[in-house]
Amino acid sequence: MRLNAFKDTQRFFLSDGGLETFLIFDKGYDLPCFSAAVLLDTEQGRADLAAYFTRFIDIAKSTGRGFILDAPTWRAGTAWAGPLGQTLKEVMDTNTRAVSFVSNLRARHETESCPILINGLVGPAGDAYAPDTEISAQEALLIHAPQIQALGKAGVDMISAMTLTHAAEAIGIVQAAKEIDLPVVIAFTLETDGRLPSGQRLQDAIAEVDAATNEGPLYYMINCAHPDHFRDVLDAGADWALRIGGVRANASRQSHAELDAAEVLDDGDPVELGQLSADLLAHLPNIRVLGGCCGTDHRHVGCIAGHDPSRPAA
Template identity: 80%
Template structure:
């Protein structure tokens, strides 16, 4: 299985940055419901997606790393069909088209030295910055299973559920992925105090999901938070931190409320973010993937790629 490549190297894979913020603030798109999947509907949108991903693939190639290539499906789940003006069938077809799009990019760029994994993105059913749509695990399973099964049929190597706000939704997502034996990553978003928007500590959320799913997630990721918001909480000697396998940090130190109301993109300091990400990779024993989230682009990932704890320790 391709997914095994994540465990055969002590050098983390790269992924991309903040796709939606880049397309809105740098390319001038209006993305309904913050959905990058709508870019697949036009030739120009596809061209801009191609250019975006190829820039990151080039960084991975030059740094000698593998790459996690995301299908732009974060806001293409069943819960978003109505807000996007689509039927459930249409939004599932969007998922299939998204996977076909990134799979074609992999076919063009993958080499033995540049392994590429196709990752289907799953987003929360509600607001990624608040718990306005808290779900039970049963409801989460029902809501997310159609998209997860569609991504599996389309041929993804794995899925990542990003910017989750509470543990119950994560449990339903893991259960849906386990139904079809699809590797699943759970990425929680954190507030400036290092807790989930639900108020739960990250350690407790990971423990709850693992207990309910027999440790069914491949690993956990932190995304959509600046390293300063959570770095102090991560004890490298604690057992729970060994379950953290990915980081996709924000460039900005702003809170989610501040980011939500911002009219100008805060892209932070790419060099600083690269150094902070590298420091976390050195502290955390099982980091497999590092990328960016809101406000990050090729500059930030270039700085992250420039740091290599594995090589410096060799």
């Protein structure tokens, strides 16, 4: 029901910012494997997560937007059970608890003028900043299906696979979501040359996934890249560009290698990022979701919400 409303309305939706970088650099957490899900294990961690998401929901409410509320499960797939020191059962239970947590937040904050969608986050099986090993679509299906099934059973409205580095893994994730009839969004991360870390062009990756899955993704996103890194590769008149429905950009212009080695957070310029995100609407007319990624927080998303000239607040 909620997803039908998302499809049918012209309402603009916001997401949050860079959760993990905020927790590490602003809150002082040491996140194992960059996993925000570990905060679900403590009362203080849950309080910090609730305060974080509530701040963004308040921005959506004040600007008449909807909100995409992510379960903090980007690093809660089967591939990360071992590195996190968890059993497969424990990591699947983490997904269930994460969905319950954000569902309770929605129950407290959703209004008629601010619809909230529960989004189950799926991350790559490897390191998004160092994609040395690519996996096949079949391997991706086997790796990601248990998490996607757990998220679906827990009651998410949709799945978003974020910071994917190559098309084959995206294909397996889409197939896993289609097996249980769950809408899925594919978000590719791009390097400073506007290409996927695999070296593939964005339009070719979208075409490959669509061809293999019968246009399975609800839409595509670009995330974990600064707009300057990919704006010049966009073609507003191309069919593939019309498949892009969201952008969650980095505040920093640094490369992934530079970000990975950074000891100080580069949070860029929130006002500039807001304007640059709004400017993308001229290249990507089907954008419905805007938010932030690494280095962004409520300041950046607030500026993004305030720099949307194409759609007035509802």
